[in-house]
Amino acid sequence: MGRKHDKKEEASIILEILSRIPLSKRFVSVDDILNSLASAEIDVSRRSLQRYLKQMYDCGKYGLVRDDRGNAYGYRRERTDSITDSIHLKPNECLLLRIAQEHMKYQIPGTVLKSLGFLFDAASEMLKEKGSNAKENQWLNKVCVISSSIPQMPSKVLPRIFDAVSEALYSEKKLRIEYTNMNGKTTSAVVSPLALVQQDVRLYLICQFDHFDNVVHLALHRFKKAEVTSFDAHRPEDFDLQSYIHDRHFNYSNGEWVHWILEFKSDVTAKNLEETPFNTSQKLTRKEDGTWHLEVDIQDSRMLDGWVAMWKNDAQITLSQKEYLERETDEDRE
Template sequence: MPRVANQNNISDALIVITILKQIPRHWITASQIQQNLAELGMELSPRRLQRILESMRECDELQIDVDKTNRPYGYRRSVPDADLVIDNLPPTQSLLIRLFEEHMHYQLPAPISGSLRYLFDKASLSLKEQGATDKMNRWLKKVAFVSGCVPMMPPRILERIFNAVSEALYRDVMLHVKFENSRGEQNEADVSPLGLVQQEQRLYLVCQFAGYDNYRHLALHRISEARVLDFQAVRPEDFSLDKYISERHFNYSNGRRVRLILEFTSPETARNLSETPFNTTQKLQKLPDGAWRLEADMDDTVLLDGWIAGWREKAGIRKVEKVLIAEKA
């Protein structure tokens, strides 16, 4: 076995182990490995890292592949990291991992998603090994997610685009993007990524264009190129994604806050709304004539109007009133 990075030196051995943990089953460049190490507080020069990687690649037991067709070179492991080797994953855990993978696909940054790939694959394999008639294997077909909106097929997002965007967000660095706007015009810009928002089937990057202080939304399926830059992203100190969303930038709001007053006759709707109220301001009471009255402070949105229109007949809605509370400045 070749000598790897001064094996007799404990410090060097720890460096090799740390580097090994940064090499996933998908391709990663030396510069990306160096950045990951820097985030862990381990500073290595590019030249030293390259020497260590070359020695590690020559060690057959580590099973590291290198792609020299392009620069910078790509590295990957053909076996999973040792701390993720799981021979017997219990069926219940396999099911939870499979559901997590399905519903968190676009919420995980690419570096984390890639490092969990083996775990996802192992969960799928474990379920298949239980047999086609196994109860646990069939359970996945007995669980479903139903959206409250009109179903639509999700737009196609290129994997390399999602990986670049999530990596830039994860590392807090800038992106160079080429994209098409809603009018079909082609543009390109350097942007500071601030957040990723999934709204039903669409995925949006909240960002600031270089030289501007306003916030923009870029639909990922309209981005044709995304390149991670080595420049630190400019993130406003007062920016909070939760606060930004709460300010109604993603719910088709007209900027008004209203007190919604509904009167309806359906006891089933009354039960549903008592179990899942609109918010903590909601008040629901039964009227003397057997109907129900609801009051709640709400954002005046297209989604709210759609809910009222969709339930008007089934809920027996006989009165709709919106009393203006405030209007966004």
Template sequence: MTRDTSSLQEAKMLLEVLKRIPLNRKISTTDLHQQLTAAGYELSRRTLQRYLKALSESDMGVQCDDKSKPFGYRRLLNSNDLDRVGLGADGALLLLLAREHLRYQMPPDLTNSLSYLFDAAENYMHTASGSSPEKLWLSKVRFVSGSLPLCPPMIRPSIFNKVSEGLFKQVKLDIVYFKSENEEEVQLRVSPLGLVQQDVRLYLVCCYEDTTQIRNLALHRIKKVELTTFIAEEPKGF
């Protein structure tokens, strides 16, 4: 009975790995491992490598590119990816619009764990007819700001990811921050409270250490950020 249960769990994990291998691009073992971890699956890198080797040597349509390191894996099957995950054209449209407009409102770990769905949605739209209503809809809608158009400031993905992780885990952050373009950097310990997007700018709402005053820090002015092990403190009534 234990052996049967173990075999079933291994089969389920193989399916989770398989559905995260994209059709139109290669993915590394590291990226796959990050996706599975973000989705809550406990799997060692060694076990994942064993699964990938088995999949690439079977008739499951998985190709391993071992010409350079890190190795890359992609699927060669022509069947529609969205059929496997139970989505249709409407689901593909919803996913692509959601990714575009919610990219700064979703925790990066959650976005990474759903990347196989976004890949499937992109593949669906890529192969859909040019006259498909869902495909045409993507070119018919735009978000337009009510103010003068501004170039969005550059936010490093590593900064956004760590700030979001600290906010999600509710722990304090150690930050190196520029108050303005010409000012020297300052070192701060803050309790992250939220993320706010104003037009093209993204702000971290927070409190400095040992204060209850609410501050807004522009993410593009954050030079460095590290997570601490201290629980973030939320002001009363926030």
């Protein structure tokens, strides 16, 4: 049985509940509200929440609309004259929330994202009310992030899968999963989640299987089941996300490093590479015949080969040569 709240606490809880019920035609369930409150560390039992919602609905002061067509009730709100009806967001705050919702939805844990749902709803509603000609709405069509790769539709990741994976990663708990690989083989296992990585339109979970020492990455859209366990995840002491990415490069590299020599004639390409070098080891010089000569230590990958193929004609590439390097390992340093 949950503890009793005093009048001041109850008033605060009612305001928190109201802020999580959207002023729109979209209904939210009791579970949605309960999960959002829990994510914000607001301690309310299901029975207490149902009681508060019934009282708020019956009194008729808060504009609550109840959907009682199913076994579980849903709730939304209609606008009234009450000051509790709106979350007061400035136009720039609405714009920032909308951009964050769109571009960071896979970088924020699912439970945290749900706890912010009422803010995203409020921002969307406020921008709609301003109309399509409002400067804030026009701004969304004035900025864009583009990829240098061929556009692809994002793979379908089930919301329940992402929620479970991100929750386990956030709370550092093991996951019980069912996963089907590229060859159609399905595996059931328990894994320790270590990191979540987005590469273009794909999401990968970096993890370690129970009873195995190696670290692997699994595509989230191939998960059939994902369940958070009560067991603490094991994080290898030597695991470093950036090192893993550099060594594996997610299906584009074998981890080998090369000393790359590139020669080309385009002054435009030279200017671009001078402004945005491959890394700090890059050296760019001009030969007596006017040809540009570039040397850099870089990770060998299909993306590197693709860059040469893509820019061969425009950059007027005359030479692309790789010399494999011996990289110092942790064992060598010891």
